[in-house]
Amino acid sequence: NAGVTQTPKFQVLKTGQSMTLQCAQDMNHEYMSWYRQDPGMGLRLIHYSVGAGITDQGEVPNGYNVSRSTTEDFPLRLLSAAPSQTSVYFCASSYSSGARGTGELFFGEGSRLTVL
Amino acid sequence: GENVEQHPSTLSVQEGDSAVIKCTYSDSASNYFPWYKQELGKRPQLIIDIRSNVGEKKDQRIAVTLNKTAKHFSLHITETQPEDSAVYFCAAGLRDYKLSFGAGTTVTVRA
Numbered sequence: 223n224a225g226v227t228q229t230p231k232f233q234v235l236k237t238g239q240s241m242t243l244q245c246a247q248d249m250n251h252e253y254m255s256w257y258r259q260d261p262g263m264g265l266r267l268i269h270y271s272v273g274a275g276i277t278d279q280g281e282v283p284n285g286y287n288v289s290r291s292t293t294e295d296f297p298l299r300l301l302s303a304a305p306s307q308t309s310v311y312f313c314a315s316s317y318s319s320g321a322r323g324t325g326e327l328f329f330g331e332g333s334r335l336t337v338l
Numbered sequence: 339g340e341n342v343e344q345h346p347s348t349l350s351v352q353e354g355d356s357a358v359i360k361c362t363y364s365d366s367a368s369n370y371f372p373w374y375k376q377e378l379g380k381r382p383q384l385i386i387d388i389r390s391n392v393g394e395k396k397d398q399r400i401a402v403t404l405n406k407t408a409k410h411f412s413l414h415i416t417e418t419q420p421e422d423s424a425v426y427f428c429a430a431g432l433r434d435y436k437l438s439f440g441a442g443t444t445v446t447v448r449a
Contacts, residue, residue: 253433253434253435254435255435255436257439262347262441262442263441264342264344264427264439264440264441264442265382265427265429265439266439267436267437267438270435270436272435280436281339281438312381312382314435316434316435325370325372325387325433325434325435326372326384326387326434327372327374327382327384327434327435327437329381329382329383330381331380331381332381
């Protein structure tokens with residue numbers, strides 16, 4: 223199993239450009255989410271999905287779109303990049319917690335995005 | 339929404355000593371409290387978690403305690419080793435896929 227795979231690992235954008243961060247998992251996890259990590263602010267939830275076709279907003283959704291057409295993939299789209307979106311982005315997946323497991327989040331390696 | 343505060347932001351301990359990190363949360367409905375460790379340049383990884391029906395949980399040198407009445411939980415690392423140096427995040431929420439994280443504690447273990 224590759225686990226959670228994110229691409230690209232590094233990206234530099236100009237203000238106003240758009241791009242998509244890709245995330246794929248091969249563990250057949252139901253749940254997927256996107257976090258951004260900024261110094262001194264921990265991990266903040268952007269969007270999450272509880273299954274194919276179902277997405278919802280997290281704590282900081284503005285400026286980002288997501289879709290979940292398959293169980294495996296959960297891309298994050300930046301519509302019009304702004305310097306405030308300079309951050310490290312982590313995709314994570316988990317299976318149903320409770321009877322089936324601990325609910326552990328499995329993170330990708332992260333994508334470092336710089337917006338000039 | 340849930341708000342998680344974590345203290346201290348940095349912690350330096352002598353190898354072999356104990357380290358304690360404390361977190362408070364705001365939403366009394368939260369019932370899942372994991373701790374993640376992130377080594378420099380790496381992804382966060384779960385080290386221990388606790389659910390609201392349990393007051394304490396231990397795994398070798400790591401333990402977590404939960405006080406639901408006071409809405410705080412703590413991570414205890416005993417007999418610290420150099421490989422314990424990392425950033426530690428607490429989190430709280432109703433479900434694992436919708437967590438609120440603390441700002442993180444940078445732990446440095448001095449040899």
